[in-house]
Amino acid sequence: MNDPEPAKAVWNRFDDELIYRDAVDRLHAEDTVLRGYLAQQHMTGVDERHVTAEFHREHVVAEVLASGYGEFEEYQDAVEQRDHAVAAYGRTGLSIRRLLLLIWLVTLRWQVSFVRRQWRTSLSAALAAQVGPVLRRLIGEDHNTLLVTPDILGLVEVHDLRYVVPHREQENLDAKMELMAGGTIAISGPRGVGKSTLLRDLAEKRRGDSNLVVPVEIPSAYVPQEFLLSLFQRVCEQFLAMHGRAPDSSFVFLVKLRKHILLRIRAAVSFWGRLLVAAALLSLALAPAARAMNRSLDGGVSGWLTRTWDDVWASAVQLWTDHPWLTRVPLALLGVGILVSLPRWQKKSPLLKKSPLLKECVNYLYLLRTAQSTSLATTTGLTPFSAGTVGAGRTTTLSSRTLTFPELVVHFRDLLTRMAKSGNGRVFIVIDEIDRIGTAEEARSLLAEIKAVFGIPNVYFLISVAEDVGADFVRRGLPVRDIIDSSLDDVVHIEPRTLEESHAILQNRVPGLTTPFIALAHCLSGGITRDLIRYTRRMVTIPGTGRNQLPQVAHALLWDELRETLAGFRVLLARADHPADWAQRMDETRLAVLLLQERPGDERTSLARDAVRRLIDTATPSASSAADAGPSLETRRQWDELGAYGDFMLTLLDFFGRENFPTLEDVKDAGTEWDLQRLAEARRELALSPAATRLALKRFREAWRMPDHSA
Template identity: 30%
Template sequence: MLWSLRNKPWLAPWIQLVQFFREPSRDEVYERCVDAALDDPQRARKLDIRPRATRRIVLREMHTPVYRAAVFTKVGDRKEKTAYDKATVDLERARSRQQAAADQTEWPWGIVCALILAPSFIVLITSGFLALLVALLSAALGTFILFWIGTAFWFNLRCCLIAAALGISAAAGRVELGYRAVFWGVTLHDDGVVPVMDGMIRHLMGEDPDSLFVPQGASTGLRAPRAPGFAIPTGAMDQLQRKLSHLDEGTIAVCGPRGVGKSTLLEHAADQADFGLVVQAPATYAPHDFLVSLSVRLCQDYMQHEGYPAPEFARLSPFHRMLNSTRRRIKALARWTTFALPAAALLILGVSSAARTLYDQYQDAVADTADTTVHAVQDWIREVWNGHAVVTSVVVIIVAMAWWGSRHDPWVPRTLGRLWNRFGAKLGMLLALASLGSVFFDPQIRQLAPDVQFNTFAAAAFLGFGWLLLFAGSQSLQLMDAHLEIGRWTVYATDVFRLLATLVGTYLLYFLIRTPSTYALLADPENPLRLTGLVAGGLLARAAGWRPRPAKPPLVTRCENHLYRLQTIQTTTNTLSNGTAQIMTMGGSHATSISTMPPNFPALVEEFRDLLTEIADTLARRKQRVLIGIDEVDRLGSDAQALAFLAEIKAILGVRHVYYLISVAEDVGAAFVRRGLPHRDVTDSSLDDIIHVEACTLTEAKTILDKRSEDHTPHTALLAHSLSGGLLRDLLRYGLQIEEIQAKTGTHELSHIARELILEELAETLAGFRTLLGKQQWTQDSSDILSDFRTLCGHLKTSQCECTDGPLRHALAEFAHQTPDTRLRHTDITDSARQLIDEAAAYSYFSLTLLEILTTPGLDRRSEDAKSEGPYGALEQLAEARLELTISPYSARTLMTHIRKAWSLNDGPNIDILGSALRQWSCPLHGSDPFGRPRPRRGRVPGPAAPPHPRDHNR
């Protein structure tokens, strides 16, 4: 059971604090801190993967004098340590004084004190406080007689009592030391052991400690890219907030490549706005349908913003709707009566006797007062009616006119309501306190109170305090979801506390009822009336906070009517029939049917602008901002279609106090930036400003992955960022693929994961290029290009591990280093085929560069060397090369050539790339290299990094 409790994550910190209190010595506190740091899941999962970084080695090193001194030096002289040292010295002094007093007596002081306390407690419980006082005086007299006759009784007894008093002081010092040890242990763990141990683990891991990828669980943020709550501040978000803060209204275009995060930016802006919504543009060009959808969404969201549900249109017959409504009302009434009727019946039964007594006591006085008041009112009305009170008549007329004039502004009910809300709760609390306070002024209760014995009062107080603690514990644990699994049963701490509170409360009532003295207090005839006053005061205080539901605003009603017009077809039929009930009947019948016509596009635009203007003005008076996001405009196809869509919906833009955010493609943003050069288009008059969403930087990529997953390291973030080019959608996809590859291969080293991921992406990309090349025209002279494609794709399919990467690396290098001047100069191929081949070769060149950089040991050291070579050695340049591939394969190849020079990589296909470096690493599938030499087991720390390739003439 104790081991199962220790494995509970929510219970581990509390167990550690209890251990600090139980064993407060310096060595034990340090031991517990080291064990807790090693048991941390994020730290424990990094151990036992590389041979030098194991739990046994870390534990041994942390107990060496060097690291112990480093931990205490790291913490320094904190106030927790000073208090802990002082408590330790005080406890030692208290124990030494207590031991000195115990050595002076010939009696066992513990047994003597127990023999004194046990009879005293028995006498107090059985005979009361007076008997205990008599017994103590008798014992003191006997002790004085023995001291007078010269015996050693008083000396030994005095030493025993002194030892007991000093023992209490030592126990208090022990509690103080445990209390100080808790704070000192937390400080030592957080500020001393953890940073020193983390530094040691990174040192023991050897080179590139961040290249170790050890996932610990499911990454919800990566598995659900659209899940809310994972947005992080970026440069585009800050730029958008600045533009919104400097504009009262306007239309802002958000442009950028696909997958860069435009939709995330729009959704984040809508969440931050006081009233915001995001709608999707239609995939096919249909502005009328889009505007209908936008109008419906606007009405529904505004009604929900104001706290009113959107109307549900009838899908059943009126009879079925009536049955459903009746069924719901019957269920609600049945539930209410199940609790209300028994509670009311029991309350009336309990208070009936006291109410009748109160009624009999004050019946005559109340009746006389009522009769006097009625006669006074009658006399006043008679005087006014007969004209004997002229001034009163004038006042009555003025009051009547004022009351009629207040029909549009009911200030009188509102004033009464405010008075009720302000003083109703105070009146209820006053009534409840008066009901409770009447207990202290009841002479009968004051007469019976001294009969309650001390032990009875102590037991009742103990039970009441225990019930209060259990009840408060059940309420505090309600949000912690603390539970204990016992076999197939799951026991929640909240349920246990509630059960214990119920049992203790029930036993408290039983104890009070069964005890004669307390039963007499409960049997006071005025208690039901007091309890009724307490309940009435509580209900009155609660009713004071009730407010009637305000009337539905006219704007909400207008939204409902607009929804009905957009989403329903209303038909009205009028029938008129005339007839005479005679033997021969002559009559006529006439029917008229009227059906509403759906609004056309101009009418829909006008109604939408009027409704949006009224909504914006209403919210602007509350200092609230309206924001409408239109997403996926770039899905329309070409830039001409997107511009035509903007031209159609231009009529709904430019509404006062309304911000529009429209996500567009980069070419539409470029048309706006040109500002009419060489000609003007719809963007000049439709858009007020534009925001370019750039690809995320490496720092932002690390922050995004850290936000969505606790497993990714800076090196895995570099891998995902380089392959994705900084595009958010691809970044999340590659982050999830890294976890999938780790689960599939079982390896934790970045080199193995990067190799699998890069080659997998390369195989899929080349397969796509080969499919496109199959649609081109080929001749006998140019067929070797397809042969190279087939050979390289075949190597990618058959290469299972690094032991067989020789032919793959050679084929990849041959294909990646080719240029149009060397391989395609004399081939008879079309320009489109030549373009596809150049793009495939450039992407292979990019993949080869990533392989050489990310799968070679010593990434941290080599990245520092590359950074010192110039700007092309920065790690962000890898993502820049990936983005450049989307623009031109030729400019991307030039950029990658500069990157390879900064990283001291080969510039030709005839050198054995990656050979010497990769052979230092263990193969994830085999234990030996291609030459038959034994390799270390998986996860071994690599040896010294391979020396860099000599800088050739291309430097």
Template identity: 30%
Template sequence: MPMSLLNRPWLTTTLRLVQLYLHPSRDEVYEHCVNLALDAPRRARILDKRPGSSRRDVFREMHTPMYRSAVYARVDAAIHKAAYDKVSVALERVLAKQQSAADETEWPWQAVCTLTVTTSFIVFAVWGLPTLVSVFLIAALLIFILFWTGTAVWFNLRYCLIAGLLTLPRAAARAELGYRAVLWGRTLHDDGVIPVMDARIRNLMGDDPDSLFVPQGTSTGLRAPRAPGFVVPTEAMAQLQRKLSHLDEGTIAVCGPRGVGKSTLLENAANQAHFGFVLQAPATYAPHDFLVSLSVRLCQEYMQHEDYPAPEFARLSPFHRLLQSARRRITALARWSSFALPAAALLILGTSSVVRALYDQYKKSATDSANSAVFAAQDWLREVWDGKAVVTAVLVIVAGIAWWISRHDPWVLRFLGRLWSSFGAMLGVLLALASLATAFFDPQIRQLMRHIHSDTFMLTGVLLAGWFYAWTGSKTPQVRRVRLDIGYRTIHASDVCRVLAAGLGTYLVYTLVRTPSTYALLADADNPFRLAGLVTGVLLARAAGWRPRPAKPQLITRCESHLYRLQTIQTTTNTLTNGTAQIMSLGGSHATSISTIPPNFPALVEDFRSLLAGIAETLARRGQRVLIGIDEVDRLGSDAQALAFLAEIKAILGVRHVYYLISVAEDVGAAFVRRGLPHRDVTDSSLDDIIHVDACTLEEAKTILDKRSEDHTAHTVLLAHSLSGGLLRDLLRYGLQIEEIQAKTRTHELAHIARELILEELSETLAGFRTLLGKQQWTYNTSGILSDLRMLCGHLKTSECECTDGPLRQALGEFAHQSAAALPVSADIADGARQLIDEATAYSFFSLTLLEILTAPGLDRRSHEAKAEGSYGELPRLAEARLELTISPHSARTLITRIRKAWSLNDSPSIDIAGSHRRLTPCPLHRSDTFGRRRTGQGPA
């Protein structure tokens, strides 16, 4: 069997159930569950990554009496276990009885029973049931004679038959045992083997089992950060939904640091709204241009929401557009005709005899009735015209006036349409059912049905049921999603059902035509009348549901006009020429050109508010909510520019039944929070409420990365969360970067991956600081800090592995414990340079702390010890320190110092960092042992 089929989950599950059914003994069920748990991809990829944790080791441990008893103890009270034990005991009893009967006879009971059954089948197949009954009676008589005489033949034959008859309860008990073994195996695997095995694997892996990172290449959500389907509910989303549920309309600002997930929050809110979209506000947009873009987007989104296409502005000449339109119409007409004309021709050919017969039968009576109606109408019109029917004339005048008045409200046409919709479908269904019912009351058909054999009924029913289930299966959404990949081909289950339905239907028709009894039913002379009535009834029912295309709503027309006005320049030219055609010609020509002027900002605001109010009111009557998100306002530069932008677009806010979500910087959010202290600004009148989007917690980071990747463990999440500070954008970037480093270094230990990632980020950050510091003015006495930074950057570039990074860590420790306060106060050093130095050393201090915490062994044990020292030993404090670096390097250094104290890290710059911890795992490059000594003869990993 191809491996592509074996990798299918449904096929793997099927093979598992078959294997449990075929091998239902207790030991085989247990061993199968252990193998299945070991073969699970999540466990198979982490086995044998550390000494003593191979598949053989786990398999041997799970078969020891202690762990086997632990597995059974977890599922001892399961219902399926009791049923399995009961059936197992019943099967053992039947086997014991059969074996006891087999031991009493000297004959091979299998051969005797097989010969008896074979002889009986041959007699029944050749001579029929009466002969078989006669043979049984003769055999019974012979057996009675043997019993009466008490011969050994009777004794042996008796126990052979007893053993043979016990085969039936044995087979039934075996079948039930296989079924119970399947149910019991599921319970044993899910509730017993898996928990015990997972706990044992973690014990075999030693300290910090979560530090082992073994990716399997399923991180699609990390490779595409903006891909849909990976949104995880957060506290900010819940808070936004609460605010939206308590407001009928309003403007809500979403503030927070860049990369925290404000855009994701806006897009998720717009997707959950009935009508919503998000528009970016880049820094180059002027308020007028932004409002034009917003108006165009509003019109396009609303037309799409109402299933109307947005107008395409012509780029081709009118002649080319006419050719394209004609080509589309001709193509559509040709496709429609290729189905409609053959179908109509076949229907006309099949019903022609019926129509002619009906025409000949009712021609005279229909003509007489029509002539009588025409003569009556003529007499009535003549009496009204001659003034002989005065009351009728008055009624006719009133009817004419009423008809003219009803032009604005055509209630008569609506009433007729509703009448047709209500009773037209019923009439068609009744006509179709009546046409079919005539077949059941036809004496000739009822007489022919008595001659149809039961086998034909059974075959027809099976084919009809198979066709029905195959046809309905091809329309089911669940079946449409099932597919099978065989090589480069993909087979969809719906296509298989469709082909099966066509084959069964064709074979059903062939069977009905080729069978003489059913052919006589099909050849009944009244069948064309019945089919014609059935087709007519179906057409009437379909016609009753037809509705004319509704007129284009006024709002759609306004949106089209608004788009034309905003996106085109319309010019109208009128030319008038007059002249006298004589020998001496005298004429004149006059041309007038009119072009529209693009709307200015006040007019654009007024048009936008009017259009948006109409859209919101229309959707509000349907119970739908309108939400407009304006993103990237925090990219406008300073908070003053953002406030100025809000002041410009303030005029479009505050529309009834409309929610605005605006992402702003933290400065704007702070201005709104302290409104009125000491003065008011534009946020007081522009914003109704504000939501602060905080950095995600460690638990939320774990949920986010688990949603996007199945590979990350608790320790890799801690690494990504600490480096990102909980900012969503950086969290996803570091999550993907961890996988890239693992693919590059071929190591699975967190200590090696964390070292590579932290030093890589530190190298890039310090290079940026060195570039900024190079733009400052320095003297010989103050350039020592630059030398230390240059030396540290050089160590970062030349350090290859942990075996050789002693000088690197020493230089990093010395640089991290410096600050700008140690430099002499001189006019040659600007305040900006001192600020950069403090930021660079504080970030180095943070990186050094992460190195010492995450690259040393026993992370789980040390984290519990640090947590016992106080709140600064908790793991989320690392991300808080990273965020504090964006506020102030001084407060961040204070926080980092307290964290180091809780983790029992030496706060002296002269410590031997390289020897502070001994590695429990070998170096991935040189394979050094646990004491840091390099093994000879070992190449790169």
């Protein structure tokens, strides 16, 4: 490493150079990509000293200062004006002009301080943009083929919406909702493409602005009435929460508490009633004796009670007059405390007037969560002093019944309609997981049951459906009509991610991950977001074994993936019958799995590659006779898919496992047969046509002059 070129010519002031040096020092501690490369022990020439020297080269400093929006130029102009003002102020004597110059100088000093802070803020971003070019000059062209991942928090927090990159169809969805005053929009697409993430992100962005957002997930096994009942409750809870009233989930406890209070009141009334009756009877019986005792006493009992009361009252008056700190001051403090607590009591008072919708939501929650029962018992009887009892009794019981499905629909539609009209916002009901309840027929059955609550003004139902359900809606122009056409107002189809979108996703989740590794994860996943993150998570664990070069990472990742796929395929083989002439192909799968288990990721051996190639090249045996029909068509298709998958994996191994990986300019020619997007499309084509997959792979290999795997 040569010494850095002198950068003194760039700086006109020493203070500016100090600010730049301080920003470079902070870059070493704050930039996660740079920290990751500096932590690599095996990289010669990449240490803090060499990196700092590279950032102080004259052409690097010039590029950093020229970036941004001209903050450094504004700072230099402000400093120059301040210096001129200082010089003019020193040359001017005591006069009005000197006073004006002083005011101008104070203003210029404030301006210099402000633009200096702006430049210092922009300097960090400008230096971060130079990290890649600096590392490329230090490491060479191998910079992009080194796997360095200092920050993988985005792979750990998969469902964190901070790492979500908006899909290109999200603008289409927003535009459709703006042109609709309510309706039902389905989000369709392959599983794992990001439908649930799009719905969650949309729900978070629509919260506020008087909008009611109700996210709900449908269970795999459902009953339409129970699902609608649960959705009804969820809407009431969210409406109460939006207005600052936490929904009470302890209705059963309240019912028990109310019953307990009523029983205590009944017991108290019974006790005190019997006590008063007993006291009245005793008073009536003992009245003559009491009057005789009163006459025998001097002055009577009433006189004695009067004298006693007068003595107590006189003592209390004297205490009130002579000791105010013990009597009047505590009472005054108690009164002030009561006055201060009155607003709090009024706020917490359940008798406070509420809006009708809030009251109805509370009532609906009570109705939907509880089964009410009331009993009324009446007993009359006659019990004389003689033995024997004559009486009569009657008991009446009233109990509530659950709402029927039509009644539930009527009440729910009425509540949603009034909620949508209650403010300036809209109601968004986000129903997720419909594509996971089973087959497409079950999804159609669900839509047929719950479509009764669709079609309310300013109420939007956003639901995720499987790809085939969305395809049924696309065919609505044909003569055949089904429940999908009449249930949905529109469908937004989510396509798999392109290479550019996968690059944005992984750069956001794993800063510093270079394009070749992103392209490997993208091609292997086919642009499916869930698989993209899953393969990247597996990829970043490989450098822990001492392998961080692209060929090493590609071999380790692809061989492990191929081994797991072959092992899973052999499990499927046990479910089908195979004739004797299929023994050769069965043995090839066993041998390939064993080789991959013994030597995973070993790029120096061709044994595993040859075994996989023989598995690809082995033709499907044809049936020798009608009696020996061989495996079923489904089993034969699985064998074809396995052969195409093996061809796909070997193509990835040959392309990403080469020592001299193509430059970025070589892989950016979109629209040609050698564009990397073709590999991702071939991966998705496996589920549709193994033959078409092989044809796409053949064209890709021919474009890159790679050897063909066919026999």
